[in-house]
Amino acid sequence: MVLDDLGSSLRGTLDKLRGKSRLSEEDIEEIVKEIQRSLLSADVDVSLVMELSDNIKERALEEEPPAGTPARDFVLRIVYEELVDLIGDSTELPLEEQTILLAGLQGSGKTTSAAKMAWWFSTKGLRPAVIQTDTFRPGAYDQAEEMAERAEVDFYGDPDSEDPVEIAREGLEETSDADVHIVDTAGRHALEDDLIAEIEEIEDVVDPDTSLLVLDAAIGQGAKDQAQQFDESIGIDGVVITKLDGTAKGGGALTAVDQTDSSIAFLGTGEEVQDVERFEPDGFISRLLGMGDLSQLAERVERAMEQTDMEEEDWDPEDMLQGQFTLNDMQKQMEAMNNMGPLDQVMDMIPGIGGGIKDQLPEDAMDVTQERMQTFTVIMDSMTEAEKEYPKAIGASQIQRIARGSGTEEEQVRELLQQYKMMERTMKQFQGMGSEQEMQRMMQQMQQGGGGGGGGMGGMGPFG
Numbered sequence: 001m002v003l004d005d006l007g008s009s010l011r012g013t014l015d016k017l018r019g020k021s022r023l024s025e026e027d028i029e030e031i032v033k034e035i036q037r038s039l040l041s042a043d044v045d046v047s048l049v050m051e052l053s054d055n056i057k058e059r060a061l062e063e064e065p066p067a068g069t070p071a072r073d074f075v076l077r078i079v080y081e082e083l084v085d086l087i088g089d090s091t092e093l094p095l096e097e098q099t100i101l102l103a104g105l106q107g108s109g110k111t112t113s114a115a116k117m118a119w120w121f122s123t124k125g126l127r128p129a130v131i132q133t134d135t136f137r138p139g140a141y142d143q144a145e146e147m148a149e150r151a152e153v154d155f156y157g158d159p160d161s162e163d164p165v166e167i168a169r170e171g172l173e174e175t176s177d178a179d180v181h182i183v184d185t186a187g188r189h190a191l192e193d194d195l196i197a198e199i200e201e202i203e204d205v206v207d208p209d210t211s212l213l214v215l216d217a218a219i220g221q222g223a224k225d226q227a228q229q230f231d232e233s234i235g236i237d238g239v240v241i242t243k244l245d246g247t248a249k250g251g252g253a254l255t256a257v258d259q260t261d262s263s264i265a266f267l268g269t270g271e272e273v274q275d276v277e278r279f280e281p282d283g284f285i286s287r288l289l290g291m292g293d294l295s296q297l298a299e300r301v302e303r304a305m306e307q308t309d310m311e312e313e314d315w316d317p318e319d320m321l322q323g324q325f326t327l328n329d330m331q332k333q334m335e336a337m338n339n340m341g342p343l344d345q346v347m348d349m350i351p352g353i354g355g356g357i358k359d360q361l362p363e364d365a366m367d368v369t370q371e372r373m374q375t376f377t378v379i380m381d382s383m384t385e386a387e388k389e390y391p392k393a394i395g396a397s398q399i400q401r402i403a404r405g406s407g408t409e410e411e412q413v414r415e416l417l418q419q420y421k422m423m424e425r426t427m428k429q430f431q432g433m434g435s436e437q438e439m440q441r442m443m444q445q446m447q448q449g450g451g452g453g454g455g456g457m458g459g460m461g462p463f464g
């Protein structure tokens with residue numbers, strides 16, 4: 001993910017400062033070099049990198065750390081503040097009636113983002129509508145309609161029309177019951193004159209409150225020109241960065257934000273309509289720096305709990321940390337995690353975990369799909385209570401019996417036991433991580449419903 005590297009390399013450098021109360025000039029040089037290296041390899045524009053690293057250096061040299069502040073925390077705070085400053089606030093999107101226009105190159109993720117954003121607004125109690133004006137790409141209409149259906153929002157498009165401007169005009173009229181209108185536009189391979197002319201005409205008719213540029217996180221240096229051209233033609237107020245769940249570097253998107261003097265509105269983190277996050281600079285950067293993003297985590301846990309329909313007391317994250325881990329727990333936790341979203345993304349949000357532990361985990365440990373869970377449930381129904389409580393005692397003859405009883409293959413039973421072992425190991429790693437007390441405190445706060453934007457987690461800021 002974007003600048004992942006910055007988080008891990010910077011943590012390594014900062015860890016060397018542990019125990020120091022003062023920073024030497026060499027310490028600062030080393031940190032600044034590390035930041036420059038990471039940002040440049042993430043495709044961030046050179047002049048931006050220089051500006052950022054100069055600021056950090058100047059402040060670290062000139063500012064006096066408050067009494068009693070360890071050098072590491074002092075520097076981390078400066079880096080954090082400068083990154084917040086660079087990325088800026090998230091694009092202002094009031095929770096009220098409005099029209100949003102989406103622009104971007106082909107395949108950047110506009111259609112997907114339109115549905116995701118509509119879904120997001122609907123969770124805030126508004127009534128959104130997606131208007132699809134892409135007459136260029138065959139299949140765009142069906143895709144948009146299907147996604148709007150999944151997001152359970154209003155939709156307008158006209159597969160028989162070849163006039164996007166007319167569709168936009170009609171769409172606004174036809175969806176007048178909605179309060180948030182999201183207008184999706186066609187993309188092209190490259191910015192061509194006819195695309196620019198078309199989007200300018202649509203912009204004229206739609207008269208959007210906000211125009212967002214949708215950018216694939218994988219875009220590199222090309223982001224600068226693209227952002228500039230869209231900005232000149234329709235004026236860009238904010239950027240949606242998509243496909244952050246992939247391996248993309250994402251630096252180009254930061255360059256685009258800087259180029260258009262705009263900000264980030266949303267982040268796309270998967271192909272489903274729910275895979276979207278409203279951009280929160282503080283949380284995003286905390287996550288980048290490996291400090292976790294507690295408010296996002298709390299929100300996901302809350303949502304997962306609603307979906308899993310579990311009483312709060314049924315789910316005891318502390319058990320997970322204590323290592324009292326049975327097959328019954330695994331089933332419950334797989335269900336909860338499945339609802340929270342991909343485990344690797346959830347892990348990014350937990351302070352202190354970052355890339356390190358994640359990289360050591362086998363791929364399968366992250367695979368908690370619905371299908372697997374169903375098979376596991378069937379298998380577990382053929383186990384005795386004692387076997388579920390102490391799976392380590394299950395041997396070859398039991399495996400044979402369980403497979404027969406559940407109508408599955410022995411291989412699948414072994415897979416379940418393998419998954420159990422991996423998850424048990426993962427829980428042990430959670431235990432060994434950072435300050436256990438702090439982790440437990442966080443888990444307790446999450447249980448007490450600290451969600452809803454992290455209100456209850458006030459004391460748990462990145463430096464808390």
Ligand SMILES: Nc1nc2c(ncn2[C@@H]2O[C@H](COP(=O)(O)OP(=O)(O)OP(=O)(O)O)[C@@H](O)[C@H]2O)c(=O)[nH]1
Nearest residue numbers: 106107108109110111112187242243268269270271
């Ligand atoms: N993994 C992942 N895939 C995404 C994300 N956003 C979009 N995609 C995928 O990227 C591909 C292109 O997305 P679209 O939404 O069709 O892109 P578009 O910009 O509307 O494309 P055009 O209509 O051709 O301009 C699709 O396969 C999407 O499923 C994301 O955040 N993560």
